[in-house]
Amino acid sequence: MRLEYFQLIDRIVDLRLADRKIDTEATVPTTSTVFEGHFPGFPLMPGVLLIETMAQTSGWLVVAVNRFERMAFLAAVKDAKFRMFVRPGQKLSVKAALIHEGSGYAITQANIALDGKSICDATLTLRVLDFPNGEMKLRMREAAARVGFPAEVPADG
């Protein structure tokens, strides 16, 4: 994770298009300016960034389902729960499942686990739109390569 750059996913561990599921991993950095404010003397991974971590995981899944032709933008967060503190240096396992593919939107169920224990979950709505411009698509391709997004999105089934 590079919190200041909103790079919250380190690696795509598994992408199962036929099942509409994805697993990613993300290790909370040991140092970050974010921890200077959240909180002084007791650094914690902010809940909003845990939501973003689930949103980015969901986003890669939706982008993959759409063959990198469309982009996912977070639109709504429901039933978000944070069950325990997340501290610097902890390695998070993130999962997302696409539970509905609508016209121009997608609904995912996402969760984060620490040492096999679920610590955070939410239902996310993402708008699914054409990439606003070529530069964004190019930059997202670069980000995809960084997290190990398959160069060729596997076929369904």
Added chain:
Amino acid sequence: MSSTFDTIANIIAETCDIPRDSITPESHAINDLGIDSLDFLDIAFAIDKAFGIKLPLEQWTQEVNDGKATTDQYFVLKNLSARIDELVAAKGA
């Protein structure tokens, strides 16, 4: 009125916290009920699930933007009900 209307009226009432009595077949989801596009995604999700269909929201939006259709055709609830019935019938065909 058809059960399709009753189903979507109940969905709208529950999803958007709008009194069920104020929702009629003549109601325009946007202009009369004040439902915005984000709230309509929740409604679309519930409708998709309830009827086993996929409301073609992007196609409808494009038609409205291109001047080929009016919002009344898709968002007045009696018309929305008719569109849903068509989609359900097409699915079963």
